[in-house]
Structures are given as C-alpha cells and as structure tokens.
Amino acid sequence: MTSITNEKLAQRLMVALDYPDDASAREMIRKLEGIPCYMKVGMQLFYQAGPKFVEELKSLGYSVFLDLKMHDIPNTVKSGANSITKLGVDMFNVHAAGGSAMMSAAMQGVEEALAADSSLKRPWVIAVTQLTSTNELTMNEEIGIPGSVEDAVIRYAKLTAAAGLDGVVASPLEAEGIKSACGADFLTVTPGIRPAGSAADDQSRTKTPGQAINGGCDYIVVGRPITAAADPRAAALQILAEMEHGQA
Numbered sequence: 562m563t564s565i566t567n568e569k570l571a572q573r574l575m576v577a578l579d580y581p582d583d584a585s586a587r588e589m590i591r592k593l594e595g596i597p598c599y600m601k602v603g604m605q606l607f608y609q610a611g612p613k614f615v616e617e618l619k620s621l622g623y624s625v626f627l628d629l630k631m632h633d634i635p636n637t638v639k640s641g642a643n644s645i646t647k648l649g650v651d652m653f654n655v656h657a658a659g660g661s662a663m664m665s666a667a668m669q670g671v672e673e674a675l676a677a678d679s680s681l682k683r684p685w686v687i688a689v690t691q692l693t694s695t696n697e698l699t700m701n702e703e704i705g706i707p708g709s710v711e712d713a714v715i716r717y718a719k720l721t722a723a724a725g726l727d728g729v730v731a732s733p734l735e736a737e738g739i740k741s742a743c744g745a746d747f748l749t750v751t752p753g754i755r756p757a758g759s760a761a762d763d764q765s766r767t768k769t770p771g772q773a774i775n776g777g778c779d780y781i782v783v784g785r786p787i788t789a790a791a792d793p794r795a796a797a798l799q800i801l802a803e804m805e806h807g808q809a
C-alpha cells in the first residue's frame with residue numbers, strides 16, 4: 562500500500578488544477594485531501610481566482626507551482642517574476658523560447674524581490690522547452706524548427722541552464738537526455754503523463770507515471786488523468802503507488 566506521508570513522493574506529483582473558478586478547484590482539493598502533492602495553478606484558474614487563491618493553497622500547506630508560462634520582453638518578464646516571487650509560490654515558469662536575456666531578467670526579478678523582503682523564499686524558476694502537445698511534424702513544418710524534438714528540447718535546456726534557471730518543463734521522453742546534458746541537479750518537470758490505457762487527449766509526447774520516474778523525471782505533472790477520473794482520489798493514489806514502485 563502507498564505510504565501517503567512519503568515526503569519524497571509528496572514533492573514529485575503535481576496536480577494540475579485546470580478549473581474555471583476557485584469553487585471547482587476547491588472541490589478537487591477537498592477530494593484529494595491528505596494526498597501529498599504540489600498543486601499547479603495555471604492560466605485558467607489564476608486569471609479567475611488570482612493571488613488570493615494562491616494564498617489559500619499556501620495556507621492549506623501546499624507547495625504551489627504557478628504555471629503562467631511568461632514569454633515577453635525582458636523588462637516585462639523581470640517585473641512579472643518580481644510580482645510572482647512576492648506571492649510566495651514555490652515554482653513558476655517562463656518560455657525558453659524567450660531567449661537567455663529574457664530568462665536572466667526573470668532571475669533578476671526574483672533576486673530583487675528577495676532583496677526587498679528577506680521573509681520571501683526563493684522559488685524554483687523553470688523554462689518550458691517544447692510543449693508536450695507538440696510533435697516533430699508541427700515543430701518542423703509549422704513552428705519552423707528543424708530536427709528532432711529531443712534535439713530542440715536539449716538545446717533549450719542548455720540555454721536555460723546557462724541563464725541560471727533551475728530546470729525545465731519537457732516531456733518524460735527527454736528527461737534522460739536533459740540530465741546528461743545539464744547535470745543531475747537540473748530539474749525536469751514533466752507533463753504528458755498518461756497512466757497505461759488512458760486517453761492521450763491533446764498530449765503528443767507521453768509516458769506512464771512509472772516510466773517517467775524510471776526515466777529520471779524529478780516531478781510529474783498530472784491533470785485530467787486525476788481531475789477527470791470518476792474517483793480522483795483513487796486515481797491519484799494509484800499514480801503514487803506506480804511512482805513508488807516504478808511500475809510501467
């Protein structure tokens with residue numbers, strides 16, 4: 562049976578609270594009560610529920626990944642990162658496609674917030690490489706990046722590491738390559754997680770929770786396989802069990 566107090570696993574499952582309002586998100590949080598996990602707040606929920614909801618999650622004791630995927634000119638991303646750091650989140654992201662000046666500016670925004678308020682904790686800052694919904698055909702023919710997705714992801718990961726960020730968002734297929742290119746301590750946060758037999762939905766590059774953990778992913782991000790399940794609590798426990806035992 563899964564030990565739901567296992568702190569290590571608690572730091573490795575991130576539940577994507579992709580909901581249109583705080584009431585619906587709260588209902589899911591209630592169903593998952595006692596299950597150790599990060600909570601991920603994305604654009605849909607944050608644009609409706611805002612900083613207050615982040616505060617609520619923090620007061621409930623959750624670690625929070627604020628997934629707003631910033632991608633703008635360096636000065637704007639620096640200011641955004643500064644504001645996000647003041648929210649007290651544990652992790653946030655930018656797009657690596659914004660380039661190294663933009664990513665360094667994000668880090669500067671974080672540092673300035675910390676310098677102004679010593680009670681703040683430094684959040685992990687990570688960069689999205691190629692979205693897990695992207696396949697090679699789309700990347701080559703629509704986005705205009707040649708070569709394999711893995712090569713493009715690793716190129717972005719190296720750029721991200723050089724800019725001083727803590728890690729990347731990538732698919733579980735690329736985690737091993739990222740670790741060998743950027744070092745074991747460079748974080749791999751991986752959506753595109755689908756338990757065996759579940760629908761891929763709009764994800765293109767997927768692995769099961771067990772395969773992801775075996776493949777060196779540090780954190781796995783799971784939305785619909787938990788939130789759209791008939792019994793979300795059972796689905797989350799099943800994923801934790803698979804993570805713990807490393808089953809495919």
Ligand SMILES: O=C(O)c1cc(=O)[nH]c(=O)n1[C@@H]1O[C@H](COP(=O)(O)O)[C@@H](O)[C@H]1O
Pocket residue numbers: 577579603628630654689691692693694730731752753754762764782783784785786
């Ligand atoms: O940054 C992210 O979290 C992210 C990056 C990416 O490349 N792919 C991706 O799916 N995500 C997010 O991860 C979650 C995956 O949700 P499900 O597909 O429902 O498991 C969603 O909230 C996405 O916004």
